[in-house]
Amino acid sequence: MAGGPARQYNNRLIRWVEYRMPIFSAVEATIGRDMPTPKNLNYWWSLGSVLFLALIIQIATGIFLAMHYIPNGAMAFDSVEQIMRNVNYGWLLRYVHANGASLFFAAVYLHILRGMYYGSYKAPRELLWIIGVVIFVVMMATAFMGYVLPWGQMSFWAATVITNLFSAIPLVGNGITTWLWGGFAVDSPTLQRFYSLHYLLPFVIFGISLLHVWALHVHGSSNPVGISTRSKQDTIPYHPYYTSKYMSVIGLSFIVLAFLVFYEPNFLSHPDNFKPADPLQTPANIVPEWYFLPFYAILRSIPDKLGGVVMFGASIAILFLLPWLDTSRVRSARFRPTYRYFFWIFVLDVIILGWVGAQHPEGASLLIGRLATAYYFAHFVIILPFVGWFERPRPLPESISKPVLKSGAAVAEAAE
Ligand code: HEM
Numbered sequence: 001m002a003g004g005p006a007r008q009y010n011n012r013l014i015r016w017v018e019y020r021m022p023i024f025s026a027v028e029a030t031i032g033r034d035m036p037t038p039k040n041l042n043y044w045w046s047l048g049s050v051l052f053l054a055l056i057i058q059i060a061t062g063i064f065l066a067m068h069y070i071p072n073g074a075m076a077f078d079s080v081e082q083i084m085r086n087v088n089y090g091w092l093l094r095y096v097h098a099n100g101a102s103l104f105f106a107a108v109y110l111h112i113l114r115g116m117y118y119g120s121y122k123a124p125r126e127l128l129w130i131i132g133v134v135i136f137v138v139m140m141a142t143a144f145m146g147y148v149l150p151w152g153q154m155s156f157w158a159a160t161v162i163t164n165l166f167s168a169i170p171l172v173g174n175g176i177t178t179w180l181w182g183g184f185a186v187d188s189p190t191l192q193r194f195y196s197l198h199y200l201l202p203f204v205i206f207g208i209s210l211l212h213v214w215a216l217h218v219h220g221s222s223n224p225v226g227i228s229t230r231s232k233q234d235t236i237p238y239h240p241y242y243t244s245k246y247m248s249v250i251g252l253s254f255i256v257l258a259f260l261v262f263y264e265p266n267f268l269s270h271p272d273n274f275k276p277a278d279p280l281q282t283p284a285n286i287v288p289e290w291y292f293l294p295f296y297a298i299l300r301s302i303p304d305k306l307g308g309v310v311m312f313g314a315s316i317a318i319l320f321l322l323p324w325l326d327t328s329r330v331r332s333a334r335f336r337p338t339y340r341y342f343f344w345i346f347v348l349d350v351i352i353l354g355w356v357g358a359q360h361p362e363g364a365s366l367l368i369g370r371l372a373t374a375y376y377f378a379h380f381v382i383i384l385p386f387v388g389w390f391e392r393p394r395p396l397p398e399s400i401s402k403p404v405l406k407s408g409a410a411v412a413e414a415a416e
Pocket of ligand 1: 112
């Protein structure tokens with residue numbers, strides 16, 4: 001990440017710092033003028049920046065919420081009401097934090113799908129991908145524990161359902177569950193430890209994200225064509241070209257977040273969470289936040305608790321193996337006509353799983369959920385390896401610039 005050619009800065013203060021600690025040139029080498037970047041990156045490559053921004057928003061709003069929140073079963077729900085009604089701009093902090101989590105997940109799902117479409121996980125970026133999946137797992141844990149904190153009905157019952165899953169593990173399961181709870185049921189000790197971890201994990205995510213970007217900078221970004229950059233002609237500096245190009249996406253993300261916060265702040269929340277937690281009354285349908293629904297559908301598609309937990313774990317763990325399950329030597333789906341087709345079926349399958357996750361697990365939706373779960377795994381373990389072996393990819397261009405320059409020349413010729 002660090003390094004890059006020594007730069008001369010005009011500002012005296014910057015020169016003073018740079019001489020003692022070359023932090024400015026390190027930043028320039030990472031996201032600045034000294035970071036050669038493929039010249040053909042499209043808007044999908046902006047999502048990493050959006051993710052960093054979302055993480056910072058979550059940490060900043062979370063720190064202020066934590067100043068007023070009380071992690072105790074008897075007071076948590078009321079302390080959140082207090083934030084909403086009496087703390088100056090408390091409603092804004094809370095709505096930005098709650099909807100910011102949705103923005104974060106929407107961006108991470110698009111970021112992952114971008115990686116899958118353009119084969120970003122292929123050598124030499126396997127470790128970069130693996131670090132990404134680790135971030136995703138920690139994000140899921142953080143979001144789950146955050147959802148428990150308001151201590152509404154859905155918070156309480158989501159915590160009960162999910163922590164109970166550990167009890168399916170043979171021999172040690174019950175012990176693990178009691179240990180997680182800090183007692184014999186979901187109660188104040190559970191809330192307190194979830195709060196402590198929910199505060200800690202975003203900083204862990206931040207740390208792992210730095211490793212992610214470090215790994216990225218070893219071989220640089222891939223690109224929509226998927227071939228390596230061969231000459232200086234193929235690259236441009238990250239700043240000002242991509243910083244300015246991606247400002248539009250960052251602006252758009254802010255607009256979407258602002259729309260949710262100011263016009264539909266509770267659109268993505270569940271009505272049951274406006275009632276205080278009641279251990280004696282189970283809600284009719286316990287559903288997680290939208291971003292967990294596909295995985296929840298997989299969990300419930302197996303009529304056995306342990307089986308469901310194993311499938312749920314496997315549905316995430318399989319992402320770690322993706323670089324080795326995809327046997328194609330061509331990276332980008334642009335040159336893979338068969339894979340491209342299956343990629344979109346996979347996206348549809350995950351959307352169907354999301355729909356199933358929100359339904360009662362019975363009748364047609366249960367059957368659809370089972371079929372969609374089977375397809376989810378088939379995509380990774382059957383379709384990807386076989387398509388890679390049998391597909392005939394389209395010919396790759398020799399370099400990133402050549403087709404562009406060629407067509408540029410063709411346009412110029414046609415104009416003459
Ligand atoms: C907090 C979460 C994350 C942050 C802040 C983050 C940040 C970034 C940034 C800044 C980039 C470079 C710009 C771009 O290509 O968009 C990047 C690239 C990449 N990320 Fe992430 N990322 C996160 C999560 C993930 C996850 C969950 C995965 C996969 C499971 C992942 C996989 C990748 C891959 C494969 C690339 C290289 C793309 C390419 O060059 O083609 N990232 N990430």
